[in-house]
Amino acid sequence: MKPLRTLIIFFFIFLLVQKSVLAFSNNYIDVPPTHWAFGAIQKLSQAGIIKGFHDNTFKPDKKTTREQFAIILTNFFNFKLNKKACQTFYDIRPEHRSFLYIDAAKSFIPIHYKVGFIFDFNPDQAITREDAAHAIVAALELAKAQQPDKNYLTAKFKDYQSISPTLRESVAAAVYYGILKGDNKGNFRAKAGLRRGELSVIFDNLMQRDSIIKAGFYPARKPLTIQFINFQRPDYQMVHDFPDYNQEQTFYGKITSKVTGFNNSHFVITHQIYDTDDLSLREPKTVYVYVEDKDLARFDDGEWVFVKYDRFNNVISIK
Numbered sequence: 124m125k126p127l128r129t130l131i132i133f134f135f136i137f138l139l140v141q142k143s144v145l146a147f148s149n150n151y152i153d154v155p156p157t158h159w160a161f162g163a164i165q166k167l168s169q170a171g172i173i174k175g176f177h178d179n180t181f182k183p184d185k186k187t188t189r190e191q192f193a194i195i196l197t198n199f200f201n202f203k204l205n206k207k208a209c210q211t212f213y214d215i216r217p218e219h220r221s222f223l224y225i226d227a228a229k230s231f232i233p234i235h236y237k238v239g240f241i242f243d244f245n246p247d248q249a250i251t252r253e254d255a256a257h258a259i260v261a262a263l264e265l266a267k268a269q270q271p272d273k274n275y276l277t278a279k280f281k282d283y284q285s286i287s288p289t290l291r292e293s294v295a296a297a298v299y300y301g302i303l304k305g306d307n308k309g310n311f312r313a314k315a316g317l318r319r320g321e322l323s324v325i326f327d328n329l330m331q332r333d334s335i336i337k338a339g340f341y342p343a344r345k346p347l348t349i350q351f352i353n354f355q356r357p358d359y360q361m362v363h364d365f366p367d368y369n370q371e372q373t374f375y376g377k378i379t380s381k382v383t384g385f386n387n388s389h390f391v392i393t394h395q396i397y398d399t400d401d402l403s404l405r406e407p408k409t410v411y412v413y414v415e416d417k418d419l420a421r422f423d424d425g426e427w428v429f430v431k432y433d434r435f436n437n438v439i440s441i442k
Contacts, residue, residue: 186249
């Protein structure tokens with residue numbers, strides 16, 4: 124009996140392993156290994172960023188809807204889902220299946236307004252190449268990075284005039300940093316819908332370039348950069364909901380330590396707040412300010428400082 128029991132247990136373990144391997148492999152019946160986007164689709168599916176359909180197809184040539192793009196953008200950049208969010212779009216009610224994802228991505232995806240102040244998201248429409256370019260560039264905060272020449276699009280694409288004037292800077296940045304490309308005829312095709320296979324390749328490229336983006340576009344530890352720990356700015360919702368909101372804020376506290384190191388010199392500011400109702404001590408708020416090595420000596424342990432920062436949490440001034 125014992126060998127038989129062992130054999131049965133081994134058989135069930137084998138079935139479970141096979142099932143796990145099959146579930147993890149995401150072998151869509153319409154995306155063979157020879158498909159031009161096979162590797163990208165596999166990686167993004169296994170990472171849970173993009174999904175196929177219930178019939179085990181991926182439909183790589185199908186246009187990506189704005190709803191699908193909002194979900195993928197949110198998953199890729201790990202945007203926070205606000206379960207208390209209010210309705211923004213007339214056609215996306217709170218009970219909509221993707222309400223939280225669309226709400227999380229709404230600050231990045233361009234909205235095309237209707238007459239009469241009716242705001243529609245149009246979830247079933249295909250996301251255009253220019254809208255996708257703008258959303259990804261905004262999510263990467265590439266506006267803070269080095270920008271291409273003003274005539275970049277003119278020299279790059281024959282159909283540059285078809286790109287919406289308000290989105291040309293974003294498209295230029297997306298192409299400049301290799302996020303999107305034109306076709307082999309020298310056109311960008313701004314108004315064309317973005318296919319699911321194309322989108323997979325775009326985000327796969329971003330995954331591969333993640334360390335380059337962080338190091339080259341907006342390094343986390345560049346001089347005079349404020350990093351918040353246990354802290355949320357009081358006007359966080361305004362910053363989250365309105366991309367053009369530029370209100371400055373000030374954080375004040377005491378320097379509790381200084382750290383010297385290669386491209387890593389910084390000082391730590393801690394501010395303890397008492398609750399005005401019962402005078403109990405709340406959780407301390409702490410920020411890290413990275414500075415040039417030569418500037419660290421300007422700040423002494425124990426002194427109080429006022430740090431003014433912008434919507435991107437960049438330090439504007441220190442007193």
